[in-house]
Amino acid sequence: METVTLIGILAGVCTTFAVIPQIIKSWRTKKVMDVSPIMFSVLILGVGLWVVYGILKNDIPIIVTNGLSVLLNLSMLVLMLLYKKK
Template sequence: MINESVLGIIAGALTSVSMLPQLIKVVKEKNVEDISLLMLLVLISGLAFWVWYGFVKDELPIILSNVFAILVNMILLGCYILYRKKS
């Protein structure tokens, strides 16, 4: 049986890097037409609550993976603001 801490680290790592391909694509193409601002805002909010939960439960894998995910998504949000087409 796999150790629960290792399981948490693997799960956290996979979910944390899940947005990296999207971020790389946006940076390369400088195109955010297919990105939903609402989705980004809801996702960042949810991740922030996971960080809070991690602190409450004193679970470092939850804290670290979600802080990393917040950083990736904040960069994506910055790209959204920078590259969006002004109407």
């Protein structure tokens, strides 16, 4: 595999899975007060648009990585709604 392809895959893995430590932290502490729900809403909109872009361009890697990002960031947003102060 070319070095540039390997770097691209590594970059994609990092940006796609970066939210997992945040999900684990929020899950454990049940506290989300300092986290911005707008950040995750805009992120979900953005990666959702990347999925649409991938579908229109017929680009499987873009669809798969961003589809995964939609699911992960959506999980975080659900946790935030679950744990936010009443």
